[in-house]
Amino acid sequence: MQETRAAVLDALADGPTPGPAIADSLGVSRAAVWKHVEALRAAGFEVASGDDGYELVSVPEFGGPAVEYGLNAPFEIEFHDSIDSTNARARALAAEGRSDVVVLADEQTGGRGRLDRTWTSPSGGIWLSILLRPTVPPASVPLYTLAAAVATARTAREAGVEATIKWPNDVLVEGRKLAGVLTEMEGEADRVSWVVVGVGLNANVDPDALPRAGATSLAHERGGPVDRRAVTQRLLSTFDALRGDPDAILPAWRSLAATLDQRVRVETPSGTVEGRAVDVRAPGALVIETDDGREVVTAGDCEHLRSSDP
Amino acid sequence: MQETRAAVLDALADGPTPGPAIADSLGVSRAAVWKHVEALRAAGFEVASGDDGYELVSVPEFGGPAVEYGLNAPFEIEFHDSIDSTNARARALAAEGRSDVVVLADEQTGGRGRLDRTWTSPSGGIWLSILLRPTVPPASVPLYTLAAAVATARTAREAGVEATIKWPNDVLVEGRKLAGVLTEMEGEADRVSWVVVGVGLNANVDPDALPRAGATSLAHERGGPVDRRAVTQRLLSTFDALRGDPDAILPAWRSLAATLDQRVRVETPSGTVEGRAVDVRAPGALVIETDDGREVVTAGDCEHLRSSDP
Numbered sequence: 001m002q003e004t005r006a007a008v009l010d011a012l013a014d015g016p017t018p019g020p021a022i023a024d025s026l027g028v029s030r031a032a033v034w035k036h037v038e039a040l041r042a043a044g045f046e047v048a049s050g051d052d053g054y055e056l057v058s059v060p061e062f063g064g065p066a067v068e069y070g071l072n073a074p075f076e077i078e079f080h081d082s083i084d085s086t087n088a089r090a091r092a093l094a095a096e097g098r099s100d101v102v103v104l105a106d107e108q109t110g111g112r113g114r115l116d117r118t119w120t121s122p123s124g125g126i127w128l129s130i131l132l133r134p135t136v137p138p139a140s141v142p143l144y145t146l147a148a149a150v151a152t153a154r155t156a157r158e159a160g161v162e163a164t165i166k167w168p169n170d171v172l173v174e175g176r177k178l179a180g181v182l183t184e185m186e187g188e189a190d191r192v193s194w195v196v197v198g199v200g201l202n203a204n205v206d207p208d209a210l211p212r213a214g215a216t217s218l219a220h221e222r223g224g225p226v227d228r229r230a231v232t233q234r235l236l237s238t239f240d241a242l243r244g245d246p247d248a249i250l251p252a253w254r255s256l257a258a259t260l261d262q263r264v265r266v267e268t269p270s271g272t273v274e275g276r277a278v279d280v281r282a283p284g285a286l287v288i289e290t291d292d293g294r295e296v297v298t299a300g301d302c303e304h305l306r307s308s309d310p
Numbered sequence: 311m312q313e314t315r316a317a318v319l320d321a322l323a324d325g326p327t328p329g330p331a332i333a334d335s336l337g338v339s340r341a342a343v344w345k346h347v348e349a350l351r352a353a354g355f356e357v358a359s360g361d362d363g364y365e366l367v368s369v370p371e372f373g374g375p376a377v378e379y380g381l382n383a384p385f386e387i388e389f390h391d392s393i394d395s396t397n398a399r400a401r402a403l404a405a406e407g408r409s410d411v412v413v414l415a416d417e418q419t420g421g422r423g424r425l426d427r428t429w430t431s432p433s434g435g436i437w438l439s440i441l442l443r444p445t446v447p448p449a450s451v452p453l454y455t456l457a458a459a460v461a462t463a464r465t466a467r468e469a470g471v472e473a474t475i476k477w478p479n480d481v482l483v484e485g486r487k488l489a490g491v492l493t494e495m496e497g498e499a500d501r502v503s504w505v506v507v508g509v510g511l512n513a514n515v516d517p518d519a520l521p522r523a524g525a526t527s528l529a530h531e532r533g534g535p536v537d538r539r540a541v542t543q544r545l546l547s548t549f550d551a552l553r554g555d556p557d558a559i560l561p562a563w564r565s566l567a568a569t570l571d572q573r574v575r576v577e578t579p580s581g582t583v584e585g586r587a588v589d590v591r592a593p594g595a596l597v598i599e600t601d602d603g604r605e606v607v608t609a610g611d612c613e614h615l616r617s618s619d620p
Contacts, residue, residue, distance in 0.1 A: 182498065
């Protein structure tokens, strides 16, 4: 959000404030204050104007200015009611040289998961992609996938939903898929140019609108909708804190993992690995105890096996 | 090169062959053979036509069809007399979904090295970028930089120039810079979508045309020009063999390295590391013995120190 507009919003939130007082304190004209108030109303903020001045009555449930307002993370939000793919848009912003932008949408019409799989993204979800430019080698990038999964699972738990993480990139509720993470990057062999961390979170989505058997949503698990603005803000600020404290990511991931101590079958590019998942290792590899010893798997599709499975 | 044209070229190389015989053996019309011969002449191939038929007299020194003709590697060559940057063009081809294409140029007007540095690329060099789509995680990509450096150094040695490799991406002759490698990629956190391996080789370039103090060229070292077609073909076929045999890359790199057993100073994103370089480790890290023990460096600028340096 533009800086003066954010300052106007802060002033309105303090209770009824006369327009001239706001203009004076910000060093802008009264006409400018009026224009910002009108723009905020257009963005869905309810602003009352009475004898005592302007007052913020309510903040919209979702949208760019709503999520930026009160966000405790240095991200600019670019909101779309509907978009092809937030990751694709974030990649385009990367090509324009941008950074620290979050592309957020109510609906994606061409959402994707790992390996070009379709990710159904109806209206009511939280579909977002965070564009970063960290000074790290490409090998470290899987850590951002783990950080996003941790941020999503923690945020779900704060919303009362007992989420866990399935390696490498899914957030589950009792085995049902609640969210996924898709991390993309471009760069030189020893330094990334940009990273896009995409999160698809089934927030206020009817599970029947999701084609995947065994999918769920925050609203379904809680029996009622969540405040998407608050959930998005918590997710972003938690992710931001984790990227600033990389050593905290693996321990946090382990404490939320559904995959550890499970029998798993992982389809990797070089074959199937089956055994008991015993640890996750930097920057995001799964350690599996097989009949032939320990194997470290860096990529693949992971299936949790029940003890009765072959 | 288009398949029928390549077959026509093969037929011409076998000695004088009548056009009708070529047409019959390839199952095309005589007019088609004539058109291919004309196209080959336009591309610089010298084709004599006499009573006994057509005969290949000479192959052009450089160019797309010339390098494709007799190339022992499954790459298509896209040649440009002059181009902004072969890596940029290869990235554009990647965005179009292409693979196994080599962008080759006689001159680059906007050539780049690592970290966006300028790479001066006058006419007479071998400026090429190889577009690949291997099934590997981003962490493995530095191996392609090493493979390209090995292929370049070996090819230079076959041309009689005692090249060595400076970690991570330079090919030197007695400390003078002969070639550099710039590897770029895009992909998901656990799987690359494409890799572009760029090689800039000062082939038939006057070192005075290079702004870098201490740069050299194959022609300067040998005292005469190289056959750029043959050099490019050897470089590409050696690289192709190495990518098919990844276990051979590190041993080959070690045997050509100027950096090992040297005192080095490496400027990394997290600080300076100084000591004796003792090994290179998969997928491309340098192991340095410092006063405080061994450090493994994955990215940075490396300077070779003389024993008298501080």
